[in-house]
Amino acid sequence: MELTAEERIELHGFNNLTKSLSFNLYDICYTRSKKEREAYIEYIDEQYSADRLTNILQHVADIIGAHVLNVAKQDYVPQGASVTVLVSEGPIVEVPTGTYEESPGPLPDNVVLQLDKSHITVHTYPEYHPEEGISTFRADIDVSTCGEISPLKALNYLIHSFETDVMSLDYRVRGFTRAKDGHKLFIDHDINSIQNYIPDNIKETYDMIDVNVYQEHIFHTKCKLKEFDLNNYLFGYSKDKLDPKEVEAITEMLTTEMDEIFYGKNIANSILQ
Incomplete structure (x- = not known):
């Protein structure tokens, strides 16, 4: 049974539905030497350190209305970081009205709703x-999350928090909760695509499949950047330092890498001679 914004159903106890968002993102760079590769990894580890990731996840907790119980980071x-945040809030005895309009969630500094018995995690792999x-x-x-709010409300902020060339997004509602009359509720909001939680200006820059x-x-939604400026993928120099053949070869390598991640299969590699 799916609830509309006009319906207001009193639940038997706490909303036990579990809603899970898995957000996998990829940032790609061309590094032509060992020194550049090591510098890129150092940059990533600094840019996405455990401290900065903790700050991002705390903003996510604010957006979905969670109280942070514990942080492990x-x-x-030689590289990478992990953060786990346990969150909780008091129980909600009714499904609120007007909560589930499919739209991009806020950027940080807005608290939307409350939830209970939940967690937020991030792991990085340079x-x-x-x-x-x-x-x-x-x-x-x-x-x-366990409760009435969907973690998709944090997706807009997460996309803005990372430099992303390819995204793989999964959302699932598990379990059931009960109305006061005993009727099982297997989902408590309408949804037809994760894309409805991504702003239009972001969607315009990506190829997407559901x-x-x-x-x-x-x-499930996958996203791949439609176009890119090569200067944003060179580490320590710009494309005007390269000859046209190098520009073409590097562009092809980057495109192949994005395509392979997006489609989940190997494509004939271009090797820069």
Whole structure:
């Protein structure tokens, strides 16, 4: 049973529905030497340190209306970081009206609603290939909530918090809660696509595909940057320092890397000679 904004159903106890958002993002860079690769990894580890990631997740908690109970964070050697935030809030006895309009959520400094017994995690994976000249940064973020608010409300802010070339987004509603008359509720809001929670100006810059299983309340969206400025992918210099053949070859390598991540399969590699 899906609730509309006009309906107001009194629940039997706490809303036990679990809503989970998995947000995987990739940032890609061309690094032509060992020195550049090491400098890129150092930059990523500084840019997305455990402290900065903790700050991002605390903003996520604010956006979804959560009270932070505990934070565990760790910077790893030689690279990468992890943060886990446990959050909680008092129970809500009714499904509120007007909550589930499909639209991008706020950027930080807005508290939307309350939720209970939830967690937010992030793990980062900077890596590079020693020969092919491509360095990739991946961040995996999970926002899991128990209660009436969807973690999708934090998606807009998360997208703005990272430099993202490719995104893979998964959203699922699990379990059920009960109305006071005993009727099971397997979802308490309308949704037809994760894309409805992404701002139009962001959607215009990405190619997107959906794979949704509506009857199982499973939603999947993949996004790949349509166009890019090569200068943003060179570490320590600009493309005017390269000859046209190098520009073409590097552009092809970056495009192939994005395509392989987006489609989830290997494509014939272009090697810069």
